[in-house]
Amino acid sequence: MDKLVSTLALGCEYRIGRILTRENKMRHRFIALGLVPGATLTTCYRLFRGLYWVVSVQHQYVGFHWSELQMLRLYEIAES
Amino acid sequence: MRLQKVKIVLVGMPNVGKTTFFNQITGAHFKVGNWSGVTVKENSMCFSRGEVTYEVVDLPGILSVYDDLDQVDYAVCRDTMAGADVFLNIVDGRHVQRDLVLSLQLLCYQIPQVTIVTHDEHMATDHQRLASAFSTPLGLASSLTLDQVLSLCNQAKAINPESLIEWPVGLQVAFEAMPDSGVLDKLKILVKQENEQVQESYDVLIAEGFYHTAALLIDRHGCRQVCQDPFKYLDDYVLHPIWGVPIFLVVMYVMFSCTIGLGGALGEFISGIMQLGIASFPGNGFMSALISAVGSGVATGVGFVPILVVMYVILGFLEQSGYLARVVILVDGLMRPIGLSGHAFIPMILGFGCNVPAVLATRTISGDWQRLLTGIMLPFMSCSARLSIFAIFAAAFFPGYGALVIMLLYLFGVFVAIASAYVLNAFFGDGSQSCLSISLPKYQYPNWPQLKKSVCLKVKGFMKRTMGYIVFFSTLVAILGMVDFSLQVVEPQFSVMTTTGKALSHGFAFMGLGPENWQAVAALLSGLVAKEIVITTLNTLYQGAEALSPAGFDVLCYELFNRLLHFPLQVFLLDSMGSDVQQIYQSYFSVQSALAYMVFILLYFPCVSTLLVFKQEFGTAWSLFVFGWSTLLAVGCAMIVYGGFLWILGVGVVILWCVLRLRRRYDSIVC
Amino acid sequence: MTPLSVRAYLIKKGDVSIRMLSEHFQIDMVMSQLLIQFWVKKGRCVQKVLCGDCQVTCPSQVYYRWI
Structure with a gap:
């Protein structure tokens, strides 16, 4: 069972559970960037003490502010 | 078979x-x-x-x-x-x-x-x-x-x-x-x-x-x-927690160094050659003055082309290579306190080249208020046209520190932009925060044919939009300097230009421009059409008093090679003005009034092209607001710089602080 | 990654970008574009742009929908 996470670690892989924001604009933006429920993301770069994150989603890099990543419910992928 | x-x-x-x-x-x-x-x-x-x-x-x-x-x-x-x-x-x-x-x-x-x-x-x-x-x-x-x-x-x-x-x-x-x-x-x-x-x-x-x-x-x-992705390793440096920002600063430095050093040197060389050609026309009188006015206007306009080409090539290179998208993350932290995201930084960088494409580039920003706020900040970004004015004044009044003064002016422009955005956001802001989430494209070699095409289009657009204004205005200024209100050719001291400039110059005493320097006031007015014209107008009007002799071909070549050899350090060695031009400027301005004049030019109303694009993007009301707001700030800042009216600044800050506190209190009560 | 499999994916997912298609089928984006264009030309699928105010259409904001 995958574990729900509240803090991110660098170089780890996470599964997107759901998009938490109800704001349509943000939801569309997430979908367009490939951040859809079920997709996996890997944290690649951490800038300014974790204020900004660059994650790899479906083999492409996406840059985020920490507050935007909090709009995603993330699960740590359990090793089988 | x-x-x-x-x-x-x-x-x-x-x-x-x-x-x-x-x-x-x-x-x-x-x-x-x-x-x-x-x-x-x-x-x-x-x-x-x-x-x-x-x-x-x-x-x-x-x-x-x-x-x-x-x-x-x-x-x-x-x-x-x-x-x-x-x-x-x-x-x-x-x-x-x-x-x-x-x-x-x-x-x-x-x-x-x-x-x-x-x-x-x-x-x-x-x-x-x-x-x-x-x-x-x-x-x-x-x-x-x-x-x-x-x-x-x-x-x-x-x-x-x-x-x-x-x-x-x-x-x-x-x-x-x-x-x-x-x-x-x-x-x-x-x-x-x-x-x-x-x-x-x-x-x-x-x-x-x-x-x-x-x-x-x-x-x-x-x-x-x-x-x-063969260039994936680049992100390890570009997005490094420590090295990311210094690399960004170095890239920006290289961009400005090349634009000012390489583009500026070539621009001055071309402009100088054209001036040399114009000076070779024989004769005196109305026609000769007219040819000279039209020619110097064309030379000024053509002198901008190398600067623009270099700037657009570098910006295009950075954009196509994928680096500009990384810059958005690096600078987002700077923009977030004023309610903007890093996306707003790209139009601001473009604004250093020309405000017109910068205003158009705000279309990529999501959120109406964020877009408008970015647009309002843009006229304070010192465009390359203003740079030419600063270069001449800095070389004349701050020999040895010219580049430093220009750099401080640029930073001052950015500071005023951020401060005005902060104030406007506090008053009119809807409290929404722009979102950053940005896709970072893979690094790639730029597509040179496409880059060449886009640079040609932009330069052609600039020439089409501005060249006509430059030639028209410099000719108009020359004619107004020769005729009186009944359109009769008269002595320069009775011309339309002299009379109007003298009448208006009383109103500019706050920055040290009196009736004895009415030419500077007339030049400021001509800057409404395009900022490039300010220096042309000044030269045309000052030339009436003391004829300028253009540098010879050998001097031009020497200056070009000298600047090209030193261009990586050009920003720190700016001293390219002819001594005769410096002397003319020094006889009309004091150091304080020159600095106030530069600050006024940095901040006062944007050119007609920018205003028209602004109107097209944000409506007439906001374009009038930008006109008034920038001029108000320009007057205030020029007063402070010239008169040292620190008390004005002090009172202004206290009033602002009180208003902001009241707004915060109001917000907390409403919530 | 044949036209019929792309059709099935479009019907299942609703809005699909070229990048999503490439990732799903493990093909390059040029190939995905070609397959999508096959259905677009036949009028069975439409292109939609997410943000209408962009002057330049950014590829990540374009997606396709089966009609």
């Missing part, structure tokens, strides 16, 4: 490099380009080897051989392809699977085929595996000569498509029901027929057959390409 004449036809998808390869093996010089549709008609060349004459034909790119839907070039290709003896199937090494689909379709002609792989340096698959997947002799374009190509053509054999292509069941049945003819003829008939037997139409089934077979062959021979 020995043929007397062998027709070799180059076939492939658009933009795979057919004409480049054709030029390579034949030595021709047909136009090539890095985009689709460069070749629109067939090109051919003949060669003899012994008894055989080979005709090599280059065709426009095609997408499929049986379906002529939306293919303008198909009619050109169809007859040539039917008469070919050998196909040279040109395949892009980066998109092998896509091109294999067309290769399978070419088999239907039952003509011998040779596969040539272009862009083979990007090919992720082994040469042998690829040859087996394509079932034809295969060569790599980079290392082939004409004779090697001819030798490959001699090895080629026609293949029966039925033995290779796996058709869907519905299509197989339809084939069997048709009279015995070639596969291609059957496909051409079926593609236009409706399929009543099964749900899918025949064209879908045909496409399905080709794509399915291509996928099978790719998997069977292990040719699946995994997308790789």
Whole structure:
């Protein structure tokens, strides 16, 4: 069972559970960037003490502010 | 089989490099380009080897051989392809699977085929595996000569498509029901027929057959390409927690150093040569003055072209390479406190070149308020036109510290922009925060033809928009300096310009411009049309008092080479003004009034072009607001700089602080 | 990654971008574009742009929908 996470670690892989924001604009933006429920993301770069994150989603890099990543419910992928 | 004449036809998808390869093996010089549709008609060349004459034909790119839907070039290709003896199937090494689909379709002609792989340096698959997947002799374009190509053509054999292509069941049945003819003829008939037997139409089934077979062959021979990013390691430096920001600062420094040093030196050289030509016109009087005025206006405008070219090339390079997208993350932290995201930084960088494209670039920002706020900040970004004014004043009044003063002015402009955004956001802001989430493209080499095209378009646009104004205004200023209100030619001290400038100059006493320096006031007014004109107007008006002698050709060449040799450090060594020009400026301005004048020019109303674009983007009301707001700030800041009215600043800050506290309190009560 | 499999994916997913298609089928974006264009030309699928105010259409904001 995958574990729900509240803090991110660098170089780890996470599964997107759901998009938490109800704001349509943000939801569309997430979908367009490939951040859809079920997709996996890997944290690649951490800038300014974790204020900004660059994650790899479906083999492409996406840059985020920490507050935007909090709009995603993330699960740590359990090793089988 | 020995043929007397062998027709070799180059076939492939658009933009795979057919004409480049054709030029390579034949030595021709047909136009090539890095985009689709460069070749629109067939090109051919003949060669003899012994008894055989080979005709090599280059065709426009095609997408499929049986379906002529939306293919303008198909009619050109169809007859040539039917008469070919050998196909040279040109395949892009980066998109092998896509091109294999067309290769399978070419088999239907039952003509011998040779596969040539272009862009083979990007090919992720082994040469042998690829040859087996394509079932034809295969060569790599980079290392082939004409004779090697001819030798490959001699090895080629026609293949029966039925033995290779796996058709869907519905299509197989339809084939069997048709009279015995070639596969291609059957496909051409079926593609236009409706399929009543099964749900899918025949064209879908045909496409399905080709794509399915291509996928099978790719998997069977292990040719699946995994997308790789050869520059991925760059992100380790560019997005490094410590080195990211210094790298960004270095890149910005290089950009400005090149723009000011390289572009500025070339601009001054060209402008100087033109001035030299104008000065060689003989005679005195009205016509001579008119020619001189028009000529100096043109020279000023042309002098900007190298600066703009250098700036647009560097910005385009950074944008296409993928670096600017990374910059957005790095600077987001700076913009977030004023309610903007890092996206707003790109228009601001563009604003340093010209405010007009910068205002247009705000369209990429999401959120109406964020977009407007960015637009309001842009006129405070010192554009390259203002840079030329600063360069002249800085060299005249701050010898040795010119570059430092200019840099401080730039920073002051940014500070005023951020401060005004902060204030406006506090008053009118809707409290929403712009979102950052940005896709970071893979690093890539810039597409030079595209870059060249975009730079040419931007420079042409600038010339079209501004050059007319510059010439018109400098001529108008010259005429107004010669005639009085009854349009009679009079002495300069009774001219329209002198009278108006003197009348207005009383109002500019707050920054040290009195009736004795009315020319500076008149120049400020002309800056409403375009900021480039300020310096032209000043020169034209000052020239009336003391004639300027243009530098000789040898001096111009010396200055050009001197500046080009030192251009990486040019920002710190700015001292390129002729001493006679410096003296004229020094006789009209004190150091304090010159500084106040520079600050006023940095902040006062934007040029007409910017205002018009602003009106188009945000409406008349906001463009009038920007006009008033920037002029108000310019007056205030010039007063502070000239008079040292620190108490004005103090009172202003206290009032602002009180208002902001009240707003916060109001917000907390409402919530 | 044949036209029919792309059709099935489009129907299942609703809005699909070229990048999503490439990732799903493990093919390059040029190939995905070609397959999508096959259905667009036939009028079975439409292109939609997410943000209408962009002057330049950014590829990540373009997606396709089966009609």
